[in-house]
Amino acid sequence: FKIVGNENPKGSSSQFKIDGLVNGATYYFAIRAIGENYEISEFSNTIMVIPARKEDIKRIIVNPVYDHSSATWSRDAGRLAFVTTRFRNEHLLHSVVHYSLSSGEYERLDVTTDALFPSWSPDAQRIAYNGGSSSDQSHIFIYEVDSDITNQVTKAEMINWDPDWSPDGRWLAYVSGNSGIDHQIFKISATGDEPIQLTHDAGSKFYPNWSPNGRVILYSKSVPLDDGTHARDIYMIPADGEAPTLILQLQWEDHYATWSPDGSQIAFVSNRSGHPEIWVLEIASNTLRQVTGTFLVSRVGSAEWSPVDNRILFTDLPDQNLYTVALD
Numbered sequence: 565f566k567i568v569g570n571e572n573p574k575g576s577s578s579q580f581k582i583d584g585l586v587n588g589a590t591y592y593f594a595i596r597a598i599g600e601n602y603e604i605s606e607f608s609n610t611i612m613v614i615p616a617r618k619e620d621i622k623r624i625i626v627n628p629v630y631d632h633s634s635a636t637w638s639r640d641a642g643r644l645a646f647v648t649t650r651f652r653n654e655h656l657l658h659s660v661v662h663y664s665l666s667s668g669e670y671e672r673l674d675v676t677t678d679a680l681f682p683s684w685s686p687d688a689q690r691i692a693y694n695g696g697s698s699s700d701q702s703h704i705f706i707y708e709v710d711s712d713i714t715n716q717v718t719k720a721e722m723i724n725w726d727p728d729w730s731p732d733g734r735w736l737a738y739v740s741g742n743s744g745i746d747h748q749i750f751k752i753s754a755t756g757d758e759p760i761q762l763t764h765d766a767g768s769k770f771y772p773n774w775s776p777n778g779r780v781i782l783y784s785k786s787v788p789l790d791d792g793t794h795a796r797d798i799y800m801i802p803a804d805g806e807a808p809t810l811i812l813q814l815q816w817e818d819h820y821a822t823w824s825p826d827g828s829q830i831a832f833v834s835n836r837s838g839h840p841e842i843w844v845l846e847i848a849s850n851t852l853r854q855v856t857g858t859f860l861v862s863r864v865g866s867a868e869w870s871p872v873d874n875r876i877l878f879t880d881l882p883d884q885n886l887y888t889v890a891l892d
Contacts, residue, residue: 622889631649632649632885633866634646634680635886636684636877637868637877638688639684639688641873644665647659647661648661658679659679675714676696679694680726681725691709692707692729692736693727694738702723703719704736718738726772733754735754736753739769739771740759746766748761749783769784774803776827780801782798783798783821784818785798787813796818798812798821819834825871829844830847840863840864840881842854842864863882874891875888876891
């Protein structure tokens with residue numbers, strides 16, 4: 565069937581509001597544009613929409629000076645760590661910031677000015693991050709919150725990035741590779757022993773996320789498409805390195821997969837509805853629902869599920885502010 569969209573008066577000329585859809589139903593759209601002289605374009609790529617109630621979004625931090633990215637919860641969900649980015653002398657400087665949700669107080673951590681992807685340890689005493697970034701090398705570090713001591717964990721001269729703690733605090737999963745080769749998922753002990761490679765197949769991997777029971781790790785994988793572009797599929801792999809399992813495979817970019825506290829659901833960022841939004845997969849029923857999607861937030865940048873409840877922390881694009889969205 566055909567639905568004619570009306571231009572959204574509050575949005576850009578490329579945004580449309582479609583009324584009359586059934587809440588919770590899944591719709592697939594392909595768009596054609598009709599010009600002033602009735603010339604008709606080719607159909608667009610397919611987009612997927614699941615209408616839902618208006619999302620319960622709360623703005624956490626808005627700062628017109630700094631961009632915010634790579635936000636992560638402490639394990640009690642009382643604090644955040646995130647990266648602020650600013651320009652100085654034509655250079656980008658990154659800082660890891662510790663933020664209390666109850667008091668609103670900031671503390672800039674004494675780490676390098678190229679720190680990215682912070683991750684809280686389960687005991688909230690350590691923050692792992694990657695730093696020393698260059699075109700061909702970066703490393704995983706652990707910052708001790710109470711003592712301000714930083715220890716380098718990885719030693720291999722690779723691009724090592726995006727660490728994620730195991731629930732028992734003994735291991736870090738992370739991405740490692742070099743320019744021109746596929747990046748793979750590794751794990752390494754928090755004491756910096758020899759790393760263990762978990763994935764070996766073709767296609768670069770991104771954004772590892774450990775399950776609450778510590779048995780498996782989620783990640784996204786870049787997959788080439790026939791039109792020369794790339795999709796990102798979501799996989800999970802046992803933490804001992806057995807064969808990975810495909811979770812979501814379509815022509816869209818699905819990434820930043822993150823577990824619910826009880827391990828029954830996976831939230832992720834996907835452009836399947838036209839631009840990046842948060843979606844949730846219920847594992848037992850294999851059902852999807854779209855969580856964000858109104859015009860309040862332009863595009864979702866990254867997402868992480870709260871360790872203790874049904875809130876998801878995310879950044880928006882292009883403004884890079886911090887928000888939470890509460891699920892039913």
